[in-house]
Amino acid sequence: MSEILLQIDGKEVKASEGMTIYEAAKSAGIFIPTLCHHEKLTPYGACRVCTVELETAGRTRLVAACVYPVERNMVVRTRSVKVGKTRKVILEELLAHAPDSEDLRRLAREYGADADRFEKEPAFCILCGLCVRYCAEIKQKYAVGFSDRGPRREIIFIPEVASKACWDCKECFELCPTSYAQAAYVLTEALAFPDRASASAPEE
Ligand code: SF4
Structure with a gap:
């Protein structure tokens, strides 16, 4: 399996072909939050809390780190202002469905998410799968x-x-x-x- 070099949060990271950004970051000791990932299960990309900013060929976009495969020379930011704002909104949306979830509330505190921003539609399940x-x-x-x-x-x-x-x-x-x-x-x-x-x- 060929080796891929990429940059995550300014750090050069070595990954193997087929790894996801989430896995590459984890192998380099870089923590990315997630509510739907489990290392023994097929990645699902449901909660989007693992959203990171990806720069390739001078263009940036937001992707779900748990399902996005690594590519040569990609530049990933897991803690940029844009990432923080995006995760905040995602958490606010999830909180409308599961306002009592301790895991969600902990992340909401970290990202300054407002639990009352969106109208409550409590299903108590965030469909993380x-x-x-x-x-x-x-x-x-x-x-x-x-x-x-x-x-x-x-x-x-x-x-x-x-x-x-x-x-x-x-x-x-x-x-x-x-x-x-x-x-x-x-x-x-x-x-x-x-x-x-x-x-x-x-x-x-
Ligand atoms: S019940 Fe809903 S939130 Fe809980 S594990 Fe299943 S899909 Fe995820």
Whole structure:
């Protein structure tokens, strides 16, 4: 695999062909925030919090570091004013959907994001896809997936699969940046297989 030299935040970084900007930065000790990335899962580029500024051939643009592949001689800025402003707006939009997420609130404080800038549309899920990808790629169970499109898009546990696959797993809960995966599972359990729900409820 050929070596690629690029510059990130003024530092010369060596990367391998096929690496993403996020991976190259991480290998050089440069931290880029993200809410949807997991090193064992296929990059998804959903939350856009990893947005960085990229300069190639004298032109700059914003790209998602977790899905954008490295190229020779590219210049990347992970902390420019433009990057900071962009991440702030992205966080404000995400906060409208998941205002109680601790991970989001922590990043919001760091970037000065206003939790009340956009009208609240709390779905409590930011559609990061971590639960869906983890279940499919690591567990190979496909118990949770996306339904619908556009503004109606949401994650759902498939009752027939979840009733068999989830009760002794639940590993997606701790990956979820908003706690919605757990809430969605508990609701599915209560509605679709209530016997299991009452059996797993803590005793009074
Ligand atoms: S439930 Fe959580 S992990 Fe799953 S897509 Fe929504 S925010 Fe991401």
